[in-house]
Amino acid sequence: xxxxxxxxxxNPIDAxxxxxxxxxxxxVPVQASAGVPSYPRDIRKYENVIMHIGVGGFHRSHQAMYxxxxxxxxxxxxxxxxxxxxxxxxxxxxxxxxxxDHLYTLLSQGAxxxxxxxIGSIMxxxxxxxxxxxxxxxxxxxxxxxxxxxxxxxxxCLAVNGSLDTNHELVAAELPPGAxxxxxxxxxxxxxxxxxxxxxxxxxxxxxxxxxxxxTLTRAILLQxxxxxxxxxxxxxxxxxxxxxxxAVAFPCTMVDRITPITEPAxxxxxxxxxxxxxxxxxxxxxxxxxxxxxxxxxGRPPWESLGVLCVGSGVHxxxxxxxxLLNGGHSALSYVSYLSGHxxxxxxxxxxxxxxxxxxYFEEVLPTVEAVPGIELADYCQTLVRRFSNVHIKDTVLxxxxxxxxxxxxxxxxxxxxxxxxxxxxxxxxxxxxxxxRFMSGKDDSGATIEGIKDPRKAELxxxxxxxxxxxxxxxxxxxxTTFFGEGIGNEARAVDAVVRALDAILSKGTAxxxxxxxx
Numbered sequence: 302x303x304x305x306x307x308x309x310x311x312n313p314i315d316a317x318x319x320x321x322x323x324x325x326x327x328x329v330p331v332q333a334s335a336g337v338p339s340y341p342r343d344i345r346k347y348e349n350v351i352m353h354i355g356v357g358g359f360h361r362s363h364q365a366m367y368x369x370x371x372x373x374x375x376x377x378x379x380x381x382x383x384x385x386x387x388x389x390x391x392x393x394x395x396x397x398x399x400x401x402d403h404l405y406t407l408l409s410q411g412a413x414x415x416x417x418x419x420i421g422s423i424m425x426x427x428x429x430x431x432x433x434x435x436x437x438x439x440x441x442x443x444x445x446x447x448x449x450x451x452x453x454x455x456x457x458c459l460a461v462n463g464s465l466d467t468n469h470e471l472v473a474a475e476l477p478p479g480a481x482x483x484x485x486x487x488x489x490x491x492x493x494x495x496x497x498x499x500x501x502x503x504x505x506x507x508x509x510x511x512x513x514x515x516x517t518l519t520r521a522i523l524l525q526x527x528x529x530x531x532x533x534x535x536x537x538x539x540x541x542x543x544x545x546x547x548x549a550v551a552f553p554c555t556m557v558d559r560i561t562p563i564t565e566p567a568x569x570x571x572x573x574x575x576x577x578x579x580x581x582x583x584x585x586x587x588x589x590x591x592x593x594x595x596x597x598x599x600x601g602r603p604p605w606e607s608l609g610v611l612c613v614g615s616g617v618h619x620x621x622x623x624x625x626x627l628l629n630g631g632h633s634a635l636s637y638v639s640y641l642s643g644h645x646x647x648x649x650x651x652x653x654x655x656x657x658x659x660x661x662x663y664f665e666e667v668l669p670t671v672e673a674v675p676g677i678e679l680a681d682y683c684q685t686l687v688r689r690f691s692n693v694h695i696k697d698t699v700l701x702x703x704x705x706x707x708x709x710x711x712x713x714x715x716x717x718x719x720x721x722x723x724x725x726x727x728x729x730x731x732x733x734x735x736x737x738x739x740r741f742m743s744g745k746d747d748s749g750a751t752i753e754g755i756k757d758p759r760k761a762e763l764x765x766x767x768x769x770x771x772x773x774x775x776x777x778x779x780x781x782x783x784t785t786f787f788g789e790g791i792g793n794e795a796r797a798v799d800a801v802v803r804a805l806d807a808i809l810s811k812g813t814a815x816x817x818x819x820x821x822x
Contacts, residue, residue, distance in 0.1 A: 408571070
């Protein structure tokens with residue numbers, strides 16, 4: 302790590318327990334397990350490398366944790382991780398990890414206690430903008446067997462209909478022949494092209510983002526990117542298209558799950574005071590984790606199943622649908638109404654009977670659209686989500702859940718809504734969730750105060766539309782907004798439009814807390 306404090310608490314176990322007890326009011330047992338990784342950390346010694354695009358909190362709490370545990374077991378052959386940064390904000394992560402020999406601390410917290418682990422599976426970090434040609438060459442190395450992604454929905458540069466947005470500023474800049482990569486899809490294109498020319502087998506592209514059929518989607522938009530390159534005059538793009546079409550490149554679908562809030566200064570202070578660890582960017586997460594992977598890889602994969610990962614021949618869709626519609630959709634649904642009701646921490650919102658009742662009603666409304674999942678009772682899964690959302694130890698913020706709604710709601714709520722319309726079912730609770738989103742995105746809360754910290758890739762466009770709706774909530778104002786952000790299948794559905802208008806009327810006339818009061822029972 303960057304440094305270790307010279308003076309440690311006399312009893313670090315008691316110290317961390319007191320800090321957690323003070324924060325939650327409940328005595329919490331703590332297990333200390335931090336220590337320097339025992340495995341070699343020179344990436345050149347590994348014949349199997351995973352290049353990961355989008356190193357953030359979730360990757361470090363999930364995939365990198367699994368890689369660390371396999372390396373600690375001495376599983377042969379070993380797999381090492383290399384981070385890949387494309388965006389300007391990735392520079393801070395790259396520099397921070399480099400200053401700590403690419404080590405960081407994972408603090409897992411649950412009802413049964415807290416555990417600290419120093420993770421060393423990330424052994425290198427490339428910033429593509431610094432030297433695009435060298436980055437492409439590195440990705441073309443035969444040792445690179447997998448390129449994985451956690452770039453969030455907006456990182457795929459999608460249009461509303463789910464296709465590649467070729468007018469997106471990053472994509473448009475990549476289309477001229479010889480242009481440097483700007484997006485994740487553009488980088489994968491250039492790297493696969495380099496491997497094809499060098500007659501190196503293609504790597505597996507492993508999407509770990511919360512989108513339906515994430516692997517299938519990634520393949521589709523990569524092919525759309527290739528077509529755009531062909532149209533732009535790239536002479537070699539046609540051969541790469543043939544490579545992908547005939548199945549040479551694997552794009553397995555995955556479902557990933559671990560609630561990982563934003564790292565706060567308090568987490569750094571806790572590590573320093575309780576463990577003597579000075580970490581410039583630790584990561585905190587719940588103690589729950591899940592990973593389901595379609596077992597389709599071009600050049601092999603780590604033995605993840607030895608750690609409880611479910612590697613299946615098919616059937617990932619059922620797990621993914623369950624998680625997207627219930628966990629991710631539930632997170633988004635509760636975030637906007639919780640903020641408007643005055644809550645800033647998720648566990649505090651869950652302690653509000655009205656919010657908890659609203660979430661229960663949301664699950665009840667959505668459940669009929671969720672297909673059966675082998676070995677899982679969906680009602681029990683919903684109860685597990687309630688317990689996880691109520692975890693007082695990780696201090697997840699409502700604002701984090703509210704980020705990027707224009708992208709998230711398309712993948713979590715839109716499919717549910719379309720199913721409900723087709724079934725002739727009620728969607729009043731979903732309409733209230735969407736009305737809360739519109740009210741939130743107008744930029745003012747129920748008291749008229751400005752909402753600070755709104756993050757959305759379409760913020761300006763969405764805020765303007767939301768303000769127009771809030772100023773005059775009617776079918777005439779709501780329908781265009783729903784069409785723009787959910788598609789014509791919803792925007793042209795009179796029942797959907799009317800339900801949102803009614804929900805907005807309730808929020809604007811009574812206030813959000815009052816509109817939720819009917820769910821207390």
